[in-house]
Amino acid sequence: MNKATTYPVSARGPADHDVRDQIVAAATEHFSRYGYGKTTVSDLAKAIGFSKAYIYKFFESKQAIGEMICANCLREIETEIRAAVDEAERPPEKLRRMFKTAVEASMRLFFRDRKLYEIASSAASERWQAVVAYEERIQKLLQDILQEGRLTGDFERKTPIDETSMAIYLVMRPYLSPLLLQHSFEYTDEAPAQLSSLVLRSLSP
Amino acid sequence: MNKATTYPVSARGPADHDVRDQIVAAATEHFSRYGYGKTTVSDLAKAIGFSKAYIYKFFESKQAIGEMICANCLREIETEIRAAVDEAERPPEKLRRMFKTAVEASMRLFFRDRKLYEIASSAASERWQAVVAYEERIQKLLQDILQEGRLTGDFERKTPIDETSMAIYLVMRPYLSPLLLQHSFEYTDEAPAQLSSLVLRSLSP
Incomplete structure (x- = not known):
């Protein structure tokens, strides 16, 4: 499942802040289970079903999500x-x-x-x-x-x-x-x- | 050099507290250079020229020296x-x-x-x-x-x-x-x- 195709960043897609919130919610869940230090953006992308490139459209780094x-x-x-x-x-x-x-x-x-x-x-x-x-x-x-x-x-x-x-x-x-x-x-x-x-x-x- | 033979624990040897002080001084020097966590009593014994058994006569463990x-x-x-x-x-x-x-x-x-x-x-x-x-x-x-x-x-x-x-x-x-x-x-x-x-x-x- 690649949600990058489900939610493209387009005029008709969800508002950017909704996608950001969605990434943050999924990341919170993921970090709380597997830890922040060891997780990479790739792990996170895989786990929440987004492409890594898609996540990088919203957050420039793992730390930006952590912030x-x-x-x-x-x-x-x-x-x-x-x-x-x-x-x-x-x-x-x-x-x-x-x-x-x-x-x-x-x-x-x-x-x-x-x-x-x-x-x-x-x-x-x-x-x-x-x-x-x-x-x-x-x-x-x-x-x-x-x-x-x-x-x-x-x-x-x-x-x-x-x-x-x-x-x-x-x-x-x-x-x-x-x-x-x-x-x-x-x-x-x-x-x-x-x-x-x-x-x-x-x-x- | 094995100081265990130089300083035996006998009636004529140095007072116990002198030997203890000597071990503590050498251990302080050693730990401050190589760290406390990684050093074993064997390392310490080797470094200060005492036998391990001799150190154990005075301190029951590394932590006892640390204390x-x-x-x-x-x-x-x-x-x-x-x-x-x-x-x-x-x-x-x-x-x-x-x-x-x-x-x-x-x-x-x-x-x-x-x-x-x-x-x-x-x-x-x-x-x-x-x-x-x-x-x-x-x-x-x-x-x-x-x-x-x-x-x-x-x-x-x-x-x-x-x-x-x-x-x-x-x-x-x-x-x-x-x-x-x-x-x-x-x-x-x-x-x-x-x-x-x-x-x-x-x-x-």
């Missing part, structure tokens, strides 16, 4: 974090939820599937664009919560906000990056609450 | 940390020095020699006894500084000290363990000061 998988995974984590933050009323509780949900979602998404962890860890150690962008969005979310807490009077205002924000990000970072998180499994239950409390004590006006 | 090397390395880090802490007068400064020196000494000792890092990382991931004991001593030192700061009035006394102490340990941990530290090189210059400031804000009475 998309990684970006989806990070988006999913971020969506969960934002939902949890939005549920809370006051900034201190937002901060607690942010930390707790970040750890839970990261644990589930990076490690539910050991083989997909391979992609997450390559992405983190090679600083793929999706990772850099995700970290920036998380830092921005944190800074927004801090800013809000300064306005409501929940948080102190003496320390420059960039300093506060960076320091708190450093406290969270070991639980956000898959590379560090893998060495902290024994702490993931307790650490978010303990560290949130410490951070909130540091923010008290 | 001694690791314990020495951790002792060295701890000695530096204690010296830095002792130089400071007041508890807040002691805490800053503790963090700063812990990171500097760990960076130097775990990574000055990429091949010895192998031992440190095995030790950390397999939770060798020397590592567990080191972590306990560091936690104790931290708790002593906190206790002192409560007495001098530099630190708040409302939060249970075990809670404060554990949370601060969690903040430091990513910079103490070689497994986590290897993923934080870009932060090691700034993080100790930034995190110490955050911790001190959390401790303010």
Whole structure:
């Protein structure tokens, strides 16, 4: 079965982004079963029934597919974090939820599937664009919560906000990056609450 | 040259601990050149000119030698940390020095020699006894500084000290363990000061 003939890239074919999504979905499934490192674009093409040339029309390399998988995974984590933050009323509780949900979602998404962890860890150690962008969005979310807490009077205002924000990000970072998180499994239950409390004590006006 | 005949284990031979030290020194040198993982006790025996049987009189396995090397390395880090802490007068400064020196000494000792890092990382991931004991001593030192700061009035006394102490340990941990530290090189210059400031804000009475 060669889907390259079934779905030609033509004006009447499916939209490009649909094909891309289809490749990414099939690749996610394939990588999660056989691993990312060992799989070649040829293996992938064979497995999902596309020609290799057809895949290359949409992705310039295996890493480009991995980047998309990684970006989806990070988006999913971020969506969960934002939902949890939005549920809370006051900034201190937002901060607690942010930390707790970040750890839970990261644990589930990076490690539910050991083989997909391979992609997450390559992405983190090679600083793929999706990772850099995700970290920036998380830092921005944190800074927004801090800013809000300064306005409501929940948080102190003496320390420059960039300093506060960076320091708190450093406290969270070991639980956000898959590379560090893998060495902290024994702490993931307790650490978010303990560290949130410490951070909130540091923010008290 | 077979030193087993030169240094027999007899009443008139060198003290056992001298021979142990000699094996450890030679093994440290050898591992740092050829790596820990790939070296066998036979290789080691050949390289340092002892018989394999003689080495086994002092160490039951390669790991036992690795444990001694690791314990020495951790002792060295701890000695530096204690010296830095002792130089400071007041508890807040002691805490800053503790963090700063812990990171500097760990960076130097775990990574000055990429091949010895192998031992440190095995030790950390397999939770060798020397590592567990080191972590306990560091936690104790931290708790002593906190206790002192409560007495001098530099630190708040409302939060249970075990809670404060554990949370601060969690903040430091990513910079103490070689497994986590290897993923934080870009932060090691700034993080100790930034995190110490955050911790001190959390401790303010």
